[in-house]
Amino acid sequence: xxxxxxxxxxxxxxxxxxxxxxxxxxxxxxxxxxxxxxxxxxxxxxxxxxxxxxxxxxxxxxxxxxxxxxxxxxxxxxxxxxxxxxxxxxxxxxxxxxxxxxxxxxxxxxxxxxxxxxxxxxxxxxxxxxxxxxxxx
Numbered sequence: 103x104x105x106x107x108x109x110x111x112x113x114x115x116x117x118x119x120x121x122x123x124x125x126x127x128x129x130x131x132x133x134x135x136x137x138x139x140x141x142x143x144x145x146x147x148x149x150x151x152x153x154x155x156x157x158x159x160x161x162x163x164x165x166x167x168x169x170x171x172x173x174x175x176x177x178x179x180x181x182x183x184x185x186x187x188x189x190x191x192x193x194x195x196x197x198x199x200x201x202x203x204x205x206x207x208x209x210x211x212x213x214x215x216x217x218x219x220x221x222x223x224x225x226x227x228x229x230x231x232x233x234x235x236x237x238x239x
Contacts, residue, residue: 124135134140211219 128134136143
């Protein structure tokens with residue numbers, strides 16, 4: 103890595119020295135180096151500058167927006183899939199609970215429930231004669 107940066111520094115120093123020598127030559131002789139090529143180079147670099155300042159950011163923005171839309175769509179589909187799987191799991195659990203509770207209630211009631219039912223019947227039998235007396239009056 104150090105070798106790369108050292109070579110880059112040396113090349114840039116050599117290029118700067120070459121530019122200074124070319125400018126000194128132009129100023130001392132009054133002749134412009136590559137005068138016929140400068141208008142074409144100017145328009146080329148102007149187009150390159152416009153492309154890098156306006157067109158490239160617009161392209162990047164479009165690609166980013168498309169990527170965000172695709173990511174959002176995939177996220178929504180993923181969440182929908184998770185919700186469907188969760189719903190199926192809950193339905194399976196609910197059906198399993200129903201099957202187990204139906205088996206418990208299919209037979210005769212427990213002794214406690216029979217006692218409660220008998221007690222209610224006795225209470226109703228005792229309360230009927232009083233109600234009939236009131237109705238007759």
